[in-house]
Amino acid sequence: MKVLVSVKRVVDYNVRIQVKSDGSGVVTDGVKFSMNPFDEIAMEEAVRLREKGKVTEIVAVTIGGAKNEETLRSALAFGADRAIHIKEEGEVQPLTAAKAFAAVLKKEGAQLFLCGKQAIDDDANQTGQMVASLLDIAQATFASKVEVDGSKAQITREIDAGLETLEVDLPAVVSVDLRLNEPRYLKLPDIMKAKKKPIETIGLGDVGVAVEAGTKTVKVAPPPARAKGVMVKTVDELVSALKAKGLV
Amino acid sequence: MPQLMNRRDLDFMLYELLDIGGLTGAPRFAMHDRAAFDGVLDAAMKLAEQKFLPHAAKLDANEPHFDGERVHIIPEVREALDAYVEGGWMSAAFDERHGGMQLPYAVVAAANGIFVAANCGTSGYPFLTSAAANLLRAHGTPEQQTRYMKPMLEGRWFGTMCLSEPQAGSSLGDIRTRAIPQADGSYHLVGNKMWISGGEHDLSENIVHLVLARIDGAPAGVKGISLFIVPKHRVNPDGSLGARNGVRLAGLNHKMGYRGTVNTALNFGETVPAVGQIVGSPGQGLACMFHMMNEARIGVGMGAATMGYAGYLFSLDYARQRPQGRPASAKDPASKPVMIIEHSDVRRMLLQQKAYVEGGLALCLYCAKLVDEQSIEQDPKRREELHLLLEILTPMAKAWPSDFCLEANKLAIQVLGGYGYTRDYPVERYYRDNRLNPIHEGTNGIQGLDLLGRKVTMHNGAALRLLLGRIGATVKAASAVPELAEYAQALKQAADTAAQVTMTLGQAALQGKLDLFLANAHLYLEMMGHTVIAWLWLEQASKAQAALAGAGAADRAFYAGKLRACRYFFRYELPKAARQAELLARLDDTCLAMSADEF
Ligand SMILES: Cc1cc2nc3c(=O)[nH]c(=O)nc-3n(C[C@H](O)[C@H](O)[C@H](O)COP(=O)(O)OP(=O)(O)OC[C@H]3O[C@@H](n4cnc5c(N)ncnc54)[C@H](O)[C@@H]3O)c2cc1C
Secondary structure, eight states, X not given: OEEEEEOOEEEOTTSOOOBOTXXXXXXXXXXXXXXXXXXXXXXXXXXXXXXXXXOSEEEEEEEESTTHHHHHHHHHHHTOSEEEEEEOOSOOOHHHHHHHHHHHHHHHTOSEEEEESSOTTTOOOOHHHHHHHHHTOEEEEEEEEEEXXXXXXXXXXXXXXXXXXXXXXXXXXXXXXXXXXXXXXXXHHHHHHHTTSOEEEEEGGGGTOOOOOOSOOOOOOOOOOOOOOOOOSSHHHHHHHHHHXXXX | OOOSSOHHHHHIIIIIISOGGGGGGSGGGTTOOHHHHHHHHHHHHHHIIIIIGGGHHHHHHSOOEEOSSOEEOOHHHHHHXXXXXXXXXXXXXXOGGGTSOOOOHHHHHHHHHHHHHHHHHHHHHHHHHHHHHHHHHHHSOHHHIIIIIHHHHTTSEEEEEEOOBTTBSSOGGGOOOEEEEOTTSOEEEEEEEEEEETOSOSSSSEEEEEEEEEETTOOSSGGGEEEEEEESEEXXXXXXXXXXXXXXXXXXXXXXXXXXXXXXXEEESSSSOEEEEEESSTTOHHHHHHHTHHHHHHHHHHHHHHHHHHHHHHHHHHHHHOBOOOOTTOOOTTSOOOBGGGSHHHHHHHHHHHHHHHHHHHHHHHHHHHHHXXXXXXXXXXXXXXXXXXXXXXXXXXXXHHHHHHHHHHHHHHHTGGGGGXXXXXXXXXXXXXXXXXXXXXXXXXXXXXXXXXXTTGGGGHHHHHHHHXXXXXXXXXXXXXXXXXXXXXXXXXXXXXXXXXXXXXXXXXXXXXXXXXXXXXXXXXXXXXXXXXXHHHHHHHHHHHHHTTOOHHHHHHHHHHHHHHHHIIIIIHHHHHHHHHHHHTTOOHHHHSXXXXX
């Protein structure tokens, strides 16, 4: 069975995000980028499924500029067998990404599409769901456990009320959550081997997709600074303060 | 949470300052590219942050202890080292034919620096093991390599370096451990070793001690010293472990810092014979050890620089968040306090740290790259030049960061005020850990003697001429840049002065005044060190100035910061070299002349 895993290049989770002074976005120059942490979990799961003998080939896919090749190199070091780079220097919104991934998934005939539940840059949490809808296949989001058995998969997912287990027919889209696994430390030999694995570079046009900008960013602003706290002496005082603010 | 290492700066040094990517043009490194180097550094950061850093304070507070039978070390050390070994780090710098990654030393040194910044105590074990394995790679027989080096590179056995003895540290020529030849070609070692890091533990199946000793009847002094492999457990011909060898733990040393790396006094051949094999030829022991010395000493400087760096980053983060006091010009006592980074004196302490740690790191990486360049240079004459440059820079790469990045750690404590003096923050630990670096691998006093007494004079001053040539090239290029001309002028002056001072000292040596010649060797080391660091600051500033115009906002601040730190170093630090030069040129004998009973 073949698995397709999408990996996104995002500002590293350790970077203290700064908003550009003109409010057009966040500062990205001179900033460290790395693979979206949720996508690392998806990669790890794919590798574990292969180690269990459930998966025979892992293909990593990304959309983005030339630098995204670094992200693919990490995916190959993790254990992907090959990678596809859909090169697009401009902004890519979730729907465009989903259309491209859906096209690649179909072309590759992969039975499973694994992706992070969201990317930590825009936190949109849309792409996986859209891929499933576009192809009209099953989806299971926020997976905390994945078990593949023949033509079906059992997915345990984290929901507000606790855990829910779904069974889906393959092919299916599974978006992964934080607690699914702990990604391994990359080994030096694997980092070296990654360079020798193939990366196929194509354009959005090659998968029949055009860039769409369904949403427009009007303004990016940092969250308001926390207001100074007040000390209250009694519970009554607290209640009236909360009432005054309309909070109770 | 502040970072262990500023990756932007590390990338600047490796790629913009030193063009490490260019090494991949040589066949030896052609299998790599920048993405591979980045991958290695990313992986090192992650492993260091997640497996080494979390138990650093715990390991410091719970140092290894001996219950009379076993040495106990908190289990996190073993877990971290398992992950390290599994990741292939033990053999990262070794050639592919030895199962290594054949990575440039500069990349490995940078990665090692990251592990030290995270947790020097845990890092000590694998570093010693790689160093011991490297020695066997260079001087061991193929049989010794299969038998001892291989299990070390696989991380199953660890290694130690047993040079020092209770009565002989700096002066290794005075060691007394005996090696008694046996009929079967082996030796029995008898004697006491002191300060042996990693000398006893259960972290690995076996411990391979590399021991300096004297074969009975060998001449006095360094020429009579040979090198031996003495394993903790004897090794059967098939590689399996045999009986316990005669190496006994006499006791642990309880240290100020670096507590996680167990430090031991070992007795050889007390009751059970300590069977050893000779490495290399008799009398070549110290030469074999010192073959690896440049890299070992650069490694010490690197660790000193990255520990200094980690303290700097911590105190910087703190200074940005700690409100206290108001600007001198603020009149209203009810006005909001400012973050302490707003105070000029706090900025002084941060700038001084920045100038020291980034200067020290640049020097160590520069030297590490010389090691790589030497390994790929085909032309014998150019290779010899690289070798000489490395020879003269190494004592500075060891001593300068261990003196001044330690100073940086002191300043980091000061930036945190009272909090810095408590064990709730890591800066006092960095200071205690870093305090080892001026002492081991040859004290800084010995480094001064090595620089002035050997390196500067070798081949009629050829190494110094090469160094001054490189400094001159930087001066020339920077003189043409208006923003840098002030520094170029100052550096030229400092280099000319250093050359003159060296001549004066050399004449004293020629006149046979050897004690006077070497009396201020440490001062000479500081003067040269400051001159070399100023040179590398001007190199950094040149790159920063050139990149500034095309840079985006965040990078502009980064490059501007480099230019400020360069200015700081040239205005506040380099003038100290001129003062030292005066004393040196005068052949000042204040210290030499003071007799023991006058104290
Ligand atoms: C934590 C730790 C770990 C160590 N690990 C190891 C290890 O793994 N293996 C190992 O073999 N050793 C190890 N050492 C030993 C270390 O290398 C020695 O401590 C060091 O070489 C100094 O020797 P010493 O302590 O005997 O001091 P001494 O040699 O007695 O020096 C004392 C002082 O006198 C000065 N001095 C000595 N001779 C001269 C001279 N000729 N001219 C001017 N000044 C001089 C020195 O600079 C120093 O300031 C370790 C030491 C420590 C503290």
